[in-house]
Amino acid sequence: MNVFDQGSAPAMFAAVAAFAVAKIVAGLRFPKINKNQYRYVGRVAAIWIFPIKSFKGMSIQEADCTSLGIKWKEFRDRHWTVTTADGIYLTMRQEPTMALIEPVLKGDQIQLTAPGMEPVSFPVNPDITNNNVSKVIIKTDTLPSVDCGDEVADWLSKYFNRPGLRLHFSAPSQTKRDASNAKKLWEHPAKPGDLCAFADYCGYMLLSKASLMELNGRLQKSVPITNFRANIIIEDCEPFAEDTWSSLHIGDVHLRALDACTRCIMVTIDQTKGVKDKNEQPLATLKKYRLRDPYGDKPCFGVNHTCDKPGKIKVGDPIYATLS
Numbered sequence: 001m002n003v004f005d006q007g008s009a010p011a012m013f014a015a016v017a018a019f020a021v022a023k024i025v026a027g028l029r030f031p032k033i034n035k036n037q038y039r040y041v042g043r044v045a046a047i048w049i050f051p052i053k054s055f056k057g058m059s060i061q062e063a064d065c066t067s068l069g070i071k072w073k074e075f076r077d078r079h080w081t082v083t084t085a086d087g088i089y090l091t092m093r094q095e096p097t098m099a100l101i102e103p104v105l106k107g108d109q110i111q112l113t114a115p116g117m118e119p120v121s122f123p124v125n126p127d128i129t130n131n132n133v134s135k136v137i138i139k140t141d142t143l144p145s146v147d148c149g150d151e152v153a154d155w156l157s158k159y160f161n162r163p164g165l166r167l168h169f170s171a172p173s174q175t176k177r178d179a180s181n182a183k184k185l186w187e188h189p190a191k192p193g194d195l196c197a198f199a200d201y202c203g204y205m206l207l208s209k210a211s212l213m214e215l216n217g218r219l220q221k222s223v224p225i226t227n228f229r230a231n232i233i234i235e236d237c238e239p240f241a242e243d244t245w246s247s248l249h250i251g252d253v254h255l256r257a258l259d260a261c262t263r264c265i266m267v268t269i270d271q272t273k274g275v276k277d278k279n280e281q282p283l284a285t286l287k288k289y290r291l292r293d294p295y296g297d298k299p300c301f302g303v304n305h306t307c308d309k310p311g312k313i314k315v316g317d318p319i320y321a322t323l324s
């Protein structure tokens with residue numbers, strides 16, 4: 001028989017009081033973690049923008065976070081891409097020396113410099129006409145773009161010794177890629193409207209310095225953070241803490257985690273030499289300890305995010321997150 005069945009008021013009061021005390025004591029020993037509560041998790045250590053897919057990136061002190069990725073002045077993250085004559089995108093997976101081409105903003109032009117080449121320029125905001133709208137094929141998507149003209153196309157063909165290459169720009173008014181269209185073997189984390197221009201999957205990639213230091217502790221030759229081409233580098237957290245954050249607030253900006261960043265041969269490219277590591281490091285090491293469900297044989301390093309609320313961020317900003 002339990003006390004509540006007795007119908008005695010004092011007994012019931014005692015039982016309720018005892019239960020309340022037990023709850024408080026348990027609460028002190030095991031404080032309840034409210035996963036939906038935003039807490040300080042780290043700081044912005046660096047911000048990187050990669051205007052042209054697979055080309056050299058640029059470290060900036062502050063940036064606009066848009067629904068399509070980082071924007072700095074007229075540079076927009078992964079809004080330009082090189083393609084074959086047929087419009088099929090190329091990356092440093094096929095052409096590792098892409099890493100050596102540096103885009104610089106010069107007034108209303110983008111200037112490209114590369115070893116052994118005279119610089120070349122093209123307009124940062126080209127007019128869209130019937131004559132220069134063209135198609136880009138990235139993975140399973142075919143998208144409209146603006147062709148950036150013959151001069152830069154010839155320059156790229158010469159640099160890569162590969163005829164017929166073109167440079168494409170995803171103009172603000174043109175259709176974007178939607179992460180929710182990507183094929184996934186697990187429950188899809190992206191919602192329709194989680195957009196990007198020419199990025200592989202989504203607008204943002206985050207990585208902590210602590211995760212890199214942890215990895216470097218396992219490597220004979222350490223690698224710099226630039227091998228991983230993340231947009232927001234985080235400090236003041238534990239290694240792989242970023243894996244546990246489901247949504248982030250940085251200033252006014254809200255980011256939402258989609259998937260782990262699954263890694264490929266690209267991380268083996270020395271970004272200052274434009275060559276792949278002969279021993280496939282650091283990918284080989286990552287494969288030994290960073291395989292996680294449900295991502296199969298691609299190791300995880302960093303996290304892919306999308307932007308729910310745009311705004312400005314700067315280096316040093318505190319980051320608040322909910323836990324997954």
Ligand SMILES: *[C@@H]1O[C@H](CO)[C@@H](O)[C@H](O)[C@H]1NC(C)=O
Pocket residue numbers: 123126127128129131132146147148149150
């Ligand atoms: C697109 O075509 C217009 C008109 O021919 C031209 O003014 C503009 O420079 C072209 N843009 C590019 C990127 O070639």
Ligand SMILES: *[C@@H]1O[C@H](CO)[C@@H](O)[C@H](O)[C@H]1NC(C)=O
Pocket residue numbers: 199200201202205259260261262295304
């Ligand atoms: C995360 O983003 C990277 C880079 O855009 C992409 O290559 C990778 O496939 C994405 N990961 C997942 C699990 O979709």
